[in-house]
Amino acid sequence: MERNELPMKLRRIEILVALLVALAGLESFASQRAENNNPYRLIGDRNLFRLQPAVAHVEPPPPLARILLQGVTSSLGRRYALLLVTAPGSQQSTARPEAFVLAEGESAGGVALLQVEEKSGKVRVNNCGVEQTLELHAESAR
Numbered sequence: 572m573e574r575n576e577l578p579m580k581l582r583r584i585e586i587l588v589a590l591l592v593a594l595a596g597l598e599s600f601a602s603q604r605a606e607n608n609n610p611y612r613l614i615g616d617r618n619l620f621r622l623q624p625a626v627a628h629v630e631p632p633p634p635l636a637r638i639l640l641q642g643v644t645s646s647l648g649r650r651y652a653l654l655l656v657t658a659p660g661s662q663q664s665t666a667r668p669e670a671f672v673l674a675e676g677e678s679a680g681g682v683a684l685l686q687v688e689e690k691s692g693k694v695r696v697n698n699c700g701v702e703q704t705l706e707l708h709a710e711s712a713r
Contacts, residue, residue, distance in 0.1 A: 634659035635698050636681050639668070640705040643689050649674045650687035652694045656680045659699060 637657040644651050655668040659681065673684040683697040692707030 632701070633699050635701060635703075637668075638682060638696060638698060638703070638705060640692075640694055640707050641670075643687055643692060643694065643707065645687075645689055650689055652684050652687050652696075654682065654684075654696075656682055 636659045639655040640652060641655055642653040644653070651672055651674050654671045654673060656671060656679075657666045657668045669680055671679045671682070673679060673682075675684055675687055677684055678697075681699045685695040685697055685702070687694050694705050696703050696705060
């Protein structure tokens with residue numbers, strides 16, 4: 572290539588880039604103008620029917636069972652928890668609690684036993700979809 576050809580090619584590239592930028596600007600200007608000329612745009616702006624945005628319906632969390640940890644033990648290499656479970660939604664004074672002996676991974680009465688820590692006296696349970704940690708000799712799981 573000669574020395575004169577290189578500046579000419581650069582000049583052509585600059586012109587091409589300038590044209591592309593100008594076309595992009597014209598496109599955005601045309602779309603804005605089309606939006607402003609829309610005769611039906613005023614209907615939405617005036618809100619004649621006083622429409623309100625939709626309100627997201629949030630369901631309250633499900634009622635949780637009341638769980639009392641009565642003890643932990645192990646037998647034949649498996650760890651167990653002794654639980655008293657009062658059904659969710661029932662009144663505490665009239666509800667009769669059910670007793671369950673669950674091994675890790677088992678579930679009953681809407682309660683799944685996830686983990687037993689025998690030495691510390693703690694268990695992790697899934698109470699109707701909510702994970703909770705219970706301690707021995709502590710009334711918890713509200």
